[in-house]
Every structure is written in C-alpha cells, then in structure tokens.
Amino acid sequence: MNRVINTEITDIRWHWLYKLSGTAALGAGALLLIAAIDLIITGFRFGATNGWLAVFQNNWLVVTIKLHAGFKGVGSNLLYALNLLDIAIMALIGMTYLGLYAALRRTSKILSLIALFQPFLGIVLFVATKSAGRSGVMGAGLVISFVMLRGNIFNKMTAFLGILSSILLLFGDISVGIAHSYIIATLTGFGYVLLTMWFFLIAQRLFQLGQGDS
Numbered sequence: 001m002n003r004v005i006n007t008e009i010t011d012i013r014w015h016w017l018y019k020l021s022g023t024a025a026l027g028a029g030a031l032l033l034i035a036a037i038d039l040i041i042t043g044f045r046f047g048a049t050n051g052w053l054a055v056f057q058n059n060w061l062v063v064t065i066k067l068h069a070g071f072k073g074v075g076s077n078l079l080y081a082l083n084l085l086d087i088a089i090m091a092l093i094g095m096t097y098l099g100l101y102a103a104l105r106r107t108s109k110i111l112s113l114i115a116l117f118q119p120f121l122g123i124v125l126f127v128a129t130k131s132a133g134r135s136g137v138m139g140a141g142l143v144i145s146f147v148m149l150r151g152n153i154f155n156k157m158t159a160f161l162g163i164l165s166s167i168l169l170l171f172g173d174i175s176v177g178i179a180h181s182y183i184i185a186t187l188t189g190f191g192y193v194l195l196t197m198w199f200f201l202i203a204q205r206l207f208q209l210g211q212g213d214s
Helices: 002-045 051-056 060-069 076-080 084-104 109-129 136-150 156-175 182-210
Strands: none
Touching: 002 051, 002 060, 002 084, 002 182, 060 076, 060 156, 060 182, 084 109, 084 136, 084 182, 109 136, 136 156, 156 182
16 A cells, blocks of 8 residues: 555656647647758758748758758768757657656666666757757667656557657667768668657657656
C-alpha cells in the first residue's frame, strides 16, 4: 500500500513538468515544421524567401539538407555562425528532455541523464565555438529512444522514429563537409520529417502524463 501511495505522490509531483516539457516539445516541433514548410514553398527557387517565414528558415538541419542538395547561394558558412534560431530550438529540446528524464528515469537513470545533458552541453559548445554542439540533439534523441524501447511509457513506434531520425540526421550532419549528393539530401530530409513527427508524438504523450494518464 505504501509503495502504491508513494508512486502516486511522485507522479503527481511531475505533472507540471510533463506539461511544461510537452509544451517545449510542441514548440520545437512547430519550429521544425515551419522551416520545412518554408523550404517546400521557397526552397526550390534557390534562395528565395517567403516573408515572415524566412525568419525560421535556416536552422542547421535545413542548411545541411540544402548543402547536400547543392542549393545555390547556400554556403557552409551558415553552419559556422551563431544562429539564435538554433539556440532556441536546442533550448526547447533541452526543456523537453527534462520531462523525458522524469518519465524514463526508472527505466534507465544513467542513460536518461546522458540524454538530458547533451542538448544543454550542446548549447554551451555552440555558443563557445559557433559550430560544434548541435549534433548533441541527435545524440540525445538516439539515447533516449533506446531507453523508450526498454520501457512501456512510450510506444515502440515513437522509439523507432527517434532512433531512425537520429541516425539519418547524424549521418547527414557528419557527412556535410565530406560529400554532397541528392541521395544524402533525401535521407537527411526524411530524417528531418521523422524528427518533427517524433517531437509531436512526444508532446502528446507528455501532455497525457501531465493529466495523470499512466
């Protein structure tokens, strides 16, 4: 009886964090989605912009896709500049992982902590170097998705989406300075779509946990 009561009290304590992290995941997914919509609308006109959407256009993942696809007017210098949009996305992702840690800490506390620290460490490295650190987002996604597979709080589809998107985006990120091809651009773009879906699924589940849905 005490075990059941203690579990319920602990869960209630985390409800506010689940809601906060769910909102952050929703925000991260929305920023990624807006950039994808802008890329579809204007990207194939090689450098065109679409009004206010242009503000959200060039996060580092979109730039990676454009570089692999050989977009005119898109240089690698965009990956080596202090981009406030990237910092905002990474901060929202870091807030998302606070809730993921709370939800998955009993499945694997160590791995959940590793995933939690990566986005925040990535922000520090990015601010310091203006280049490194952003891949921590994909690394964290890969780690936390494997934790999801070991537990029953998130469904397997969400876990597999996180694993596949992280692998594809890590490959695209690592290879951007080595090789460029439409095949890599397509794979990276597919990973981008999966990552966006992943954040929306995480947001939905975190909101459910915030409402007390076990």
